[in-house]
Amino acid sequence: MSKSEILNKQPASAQPLLSVNGLKVHFSIKQKHAWPWTPPATLKAVDGISFTLNAGETLGIVGESGSGKSTLARAIIGLVPADAGNVIWQGQDLTQARPKALREIRQDIQMIFQDPLASLNPRMTIGDIIAEPLRTFYPNMSKAERKEKVSAIMARVGLLPNLINRYPHEFSGGQCQRIGIARALILEPKLIICDEPVSSLDVSIQAQVVNLLKELQVAMGLALIFIAHDLSVVKHISNQVLVMYLGKPVELGTSQSLFANPKHPYTQALISAVPTPDPEFERNKQQPLLRGEQPSPIKPPSGCVFRTRCPLADASCSHIKPMLKGSLGHSVACLKVVMDDRKF
Known part of the structure; x- marks a missing residue:
């Protein structure tokens, strides 16, 4: 009997397949033209990411380039070391596991990379x-x-x-x-991490690859972490979605809840930028635009990292770091949204 057949026969467990808790990945960057005694700057590529993933589910991760999506994927699989937090795989902490144990676990966690040709020898x-x-x-x-x-x-x-x-x-x-x-x-894994697997492909080929992944997921009981820029693809394939900005989580929720009612201004801007096939609707829709450029991840803004581009920001956002708050199905890291929406 294959691993996929065994997996499908096992009863559902309350324990998640993967649990990421407060994961942080920081890099020391030596700045150009700095004095020899100047300490290196710290780039917080991943800064406090938490989520859970069950067998057979898909977590979509979205955000602009430089938001830390790929670094998060590599930290989960162990290709880059974590500076804080933990990655719990079926009850075992991967950040504390010995190399031999990690080698065995990697049979169950595989990765698909962004550039299909460059990833092949x-x-x-x-x-x-x-x-x-x-x-x-x-x-x-x-x-x-x-x-x-x-x-x-x-x-x-x-x-x-x-x-x-x-x-x-x-x-x-x-x-x-x-x-x-x-x-x-x-190797018949239980989890596949897909790091922008369709971004370099034509639209028609993207649909073929995404549909193939969905078919294989159902047939083999796979869990997927799907990283992408295209929110329409993420909506099509994901059960839950994590939105990242400069290494931090800004919104996490079920795919249905997040796309139907995005709470964070950044999520609203990303979703509004997705084109629709209706020309009339596309011309008349209100599209909230992001102000300015994305700040340097080496010198992010104080307080809320999104405040320099946020239409809701005020003085309090410069010194208070918002945390994800909300229900299990939908949470957001925004002081204004939490204060204005009491039922949240």
Whole structure:
């Protein structure tokens, strides 16, 4: 019996598959033209992110470039060390786990990267690329067994098995991303972290890849963390959505609640920027625009990091750091929204 069959037969547990609590990732940056004795600046790439994810669910993470989305993904999987907080995977703290334990856990947590071609070794055939995790974790598996599993997973993601001996440069961007998905699925993981997997693809190919991920999620019981700039894609695939700005969480809620009634001004601006297929509605809709440029993450504003671009900001926002507050289904980090909406 495969891992996916076992997972589907197990009763639902109250314990989340993944729980991230107060996660922080800070980098020391040596500034140009600084005196030798000047201490390095601190870049707070991820600053206090918390969420839970259950088996079979999808968490969408959105925000502008530089908001810390990719760093958060890499911290969860252990590619960059966390400075504070913890990542609990099925009851085990990954930030405190030993390297040998992390190696075993990585069978259950895989990643799909943004650039499909750059994430594939150009000197290896796609058969070898997809089989590489099997050689790493199951070195005693025979060559015939590996080939059989690779052919099966290729067929599952829509790649013809007779392409197994071709090289990545012979494929389109969408096909290369399918190769990356096949490589992530070959070990039958429980969680796949998708770091902007469709941003470099054409719109029609994006839809194919997203639909493929949804089909595989249902068939294999996968949990997904889906990072993207395109909120229409996030809305289509996610159960809950986390909005980030300069490393901080500004809004977290179910996909239905957040898109139907966005609370934070930043979320409202992001959602209003999503184009609609109705030209008349698009011309007449009210679109709240973001003021100014995104501040430097090395020198973020005091208090609320969004205050320099926020239409609701006043003097109190410069010295009070808002925290996520609200119900389990929808919470927001904004002093004005919390004060004005008492039922929240």
